[in-house]
Amino acid sequence: MNTRFFLPLMLSAALAGCAAVGPDYQVPAGSAISRPSAQAPFAEAQASVFQRDQVPGHWWRLYDDPVLDGLVEKALGANTDLRVASANLERAQAAVRETEAQQQPSLGVNASPTFGHVSGIQELAPGIDPPNRWSYSAGASMSYQLDLFGQIRRAVEAAGADAQAAQAAYDATRVTVAAETARAYANLCSAGMQLTSAEHSVKVQQESLDAVSRLQRAGRGTALDVTRARSQLEQLRANLPPFQAQQRTALYRLAALTGQPPGEIPTSLLQCAAAPRLGQTIPVGDGAALLRRRPDIRQAERTLAAATARIGVATADLYPKITLGLSGASGGPAAMFGDRGTFSWSVGPLISWTLPNTGAVQARIAEAEANTKAAVARFDASVLNALRETESALVVYARQLDRETSLRAARDQAAQAASQARQLFQYGKTDYLTVLDAERTLAGSESALAASQAELSNDQIAVFLALGGGWEK
Template sequence: MPIKNIHSFVLLFMLTGCSVVGPAYSPPEIEVGKNWTAQYQQTVQEQSSTLASWWNTLEDPQLIDLIDQALLHNLDLQEVQSRVRQARLERIVTRASLFPTLDGSGSARKSYTRDSGGEGRETDAYSAGFDASWEIDLFGGVRKSVEASQADYEASVESLRDTRVSLIAEVALDYIQVRTYQERLRVARENILSQQQTLDLLTALSKAGRGDELAIAQARYNLESSKANIPDMQTGFQEYINSLAILTGKPAGTLQQQFLEQRPIPTASMELAIGVPADLLRRRPDIRQAERELAAQTARVGEAKAELYPKLSLTGSIGLEAISADKLINAPTRLWSLGPTFSWPIFRAGALRNQVKIEDEQMQQQILQYKAAVLNATEEVENAIIAYANEQQKLQRLQEGSKAARLAEQLAEHQYATGMTGFSDVLDAQRSLLSFEDQIAQSSGTVLSNLIRLYKALGGGWQSMSETDAPHTTVTKTNPTR
C-alpha cells in the first residue's frame, strides 16, 4: 500500500471514529442537612487550622510527641504509604499505553547445508532492526483505562489520609486511657491509705480497751476490697502503654519509663468548631476515597465498552541483513514495512457485552457504597456530639455527688465517734466516696475520649499531611449516567 494511502486510511479512522465511549462521570448528588440534629451549645465558627491539628489544643507535649512518633514509625501507616507509591507507579505504567512502542532486535545465525554430491557449505546470516507499533485510541478505551488508574491512585491517597486520621485518634484515645488509669490508681491508693488509717485507729482503740471487733472486721474487709481493685487497674494501665508502643512502631514494654510520672488527664476547651454536615463531603477521607473508587469504576465501564468497537494499530519495522557482522551496517539488503492493522470482535458469544453489564453493576455498587459512606459519617458525628455533651452533664452530676459523699463520710465518722451510729454507716460513706471519685476519673477520661472521637468523625487530622506524605491530586468530577 502506498504511503499516501496509508496516511489517508489512518486519517479516515481518526476523523470518523475518534470518540470516547462510556459514561461521563460526576459525583452523585447527596442531600445532607444544613445543621446537625444533635446540637452542642458551645460551638464556634469552624477553624480549619484547629481541626487540622486538633491534638495541639490539648496542650500535652507528651501526647503531641507520641502522635509525631506514630506518624513516622507506625507500620500500618507505612504499608498504606507503600500502596500509594505502588498506585502511582501503576498509573505511570497505564499511561504508557497512550504512546507508541519501539523494540530493537538482532540475530546471528550459522547454517550448514550439504548437496547430493556430498559437498557441504556453511553460511552466516546477521540481521538487526527496529519494530514500532501504536494503537490509535479510536474509542477511548486506553484513555478510560488511564482515567481509572488516576482515580485509583487518588483513592489510595485518600486511604492514606483516612489511616492517618484513625491513627492519630487511636494514639490519643490510648493516651487518655493511660492517664485515666493513672488517676483511678491515685484515687484508689488515697482511699486505701484513708481506710488503712481508719483500721489502725480502730485497732489502737481495741488495744486501749475500747475495742469494737465488728467495726475492726468491717474496716478490714473494706480495706481488702479496695486493694483488690488495684491489680486490674494496673493491668489496664500497662496494656494501654504497650498499645501506644506498638502504634509508635516500638516493641511492647519500651514505653513504661515514660509513664512513671503521674500526670493529670488533659483538658480541652469546651468550645468546638463543628461546622455543618456538608463539610464532611470535602473533609472526610473515607468519603473522598469512596468517591474516587466510584470514579475509577465508572471509567472501567467505558473501558469495557471500548472493547466492543474496532481497534486500529499502526505498525512499522526497519531492518538490515548481511552475511557477516562487519558488513551489517553497509548491508545491501535493507528491509522496511509500514501499515495499519485493523481488528473488530465479531463473535464472542456475548462475553464482551456481558462484561460491560458486570462493570456497570459494579459501578452501581460503588454508588451505593459512596452514599453509605456519607450516611455513616453523619451518624458518627451526630452520635459523637450527643455522647460528648451528655458525658459532660454526667461528670457534673458525679462531681456534685462526690461533694455530698465526702460530707456524708465526715458526718458518719463524727457520729460514730460520738456513739450516735454504727460503723456500717462509716463504711457505706467511704465506699460511696471511693465510687464517686473513681467514676469522676473515668468520666473525665470519657469526656476527652468522646471529644477525640468527635474530631475523628469530623475528619480532623489529614489536613496536616505534607506533600511528601500525599502528593497533590486533582479530583475530576463527572456523572455516572449512561
C-alpha cells in the same frame, strides 16, 4: 484498493476519536452528599459545648500536651499500618504510569550474528561448496495503538482514580493512627488517674481502720467495728490491680502504634495520672466541611469514579482496535553489511475486531455497570455513616459532660457526708456501720467520677475521629 470502502471507514474512525465511549464521570445528582441537610450545621453541635470553627489539622495539639504531641508524631512516622498504606499508594501510582505508557509508541530492536555453513543449493549454485562465513540479521520495529474509541484514556482515568482512592485510604489511616495513639495515651493516663483515686480511697480507709483500732483499745469501740473496717480496706485494695493492668495494656498499645517493641517504650509514661482534657470548646465546623474533610468519603467517591471509567474500558471492546506498525530489517552475509540490497521495511495498520463474540463484551459491560451501582451505594453509605458517627459522637460527649457534672456534685456531697459520719462516730453519737456506709458511698462516688473522666477523654477523641481531622501533613 477500494477507496469507496476505506474512506468512510477512516472518516468514521477519525470522528469517533473525538470522544471516548462510556459515560463521563460526575457525582450522581441524587446522591446523599448533594442533599442540603447533609451540608447543614450539625444538629447536636450545642453552642455551650462546641464551636463552629473549622477542625485544625493537628487537633491533638489542642490538648497542649508535649508528651501526646511526641507520641502522635512518632506514630505517624513509624506505624506499620501507615507503612502498608504507603506501599499500596506507591503500587497504585505505579499502575497509573504503566497504564499511561500504553499511550506511547512501543519500540523494539533485535540483532542476531551467526557463524555457519550454507549449502550450495541454498545459494542457487549446485555443485559449489561455499566457505564458512559470518552472517547477520538486525531489525527495528515500532507500533502505536490508535486510541480511537478512548479505551486507553478510560483505563488511564480509572487508574488515576484508583491512585487517588489509595491516597485517601492512606489519609484515612493517618486519621485512625493519630486518634488511636491519642486514645491509648488517654487510656494510660485515665488508668493512672483511677489508680490514684483508688489509692486515695485505700489510704483514707487505712486511716479509718487505725482510728477504729485505737477506739477499741480505749474501750470505746468493738471488735466488730475493726473487722468491718478491715474488710472494707481489703475490698478497696482489690480495685488496684485492674487499674495497674490497664496502665500496662495501654503502654504496650502505645508501643505497637509507634512501631516499637514493648521493651523500648519509656516506662516513665506510667507516671501520667491525669486524663488529657481540652481547655476550650471543641471546634467542629459543619456538615459541608465534614464531607470535604473525611478521607473515607473521598476514597469512596474516587472508587466510584474509577468504576465509572471502567464502563468505557469494557464498552471499547465492541469496536475495532487499530495499531500502526513500522518495521525495518537488514540481513545477509557479514561482508555485505550496510549494502542497500540487505535492507527491507514495511508499514501498515493492524486491525483486530472480534465481530461475532459481542455477548461476552456485553456481559463485561453489564458487570462494570453493576460495579458502578455498588460503588454509588458505598459512596452514599460513607456519607451517611460519616454524618451518623459525627452526630452520635457529639451527643455522647455532650451528655457525658452533663454526667460528669452530676457525678462531681455527688462526690462532693458524699465526701461531706463521710466527714460528718466520722465526726459523729468519734463523739459516740453514731455507730461505725453508719461511717462504713458513708465511706463506701464516697469510694463509689470517687470511682464513678474517675471512670466518667476517663470516658470523657475517650469521647473527646471519638469526636475528633468522627470529624476526620489529622491526615494533613
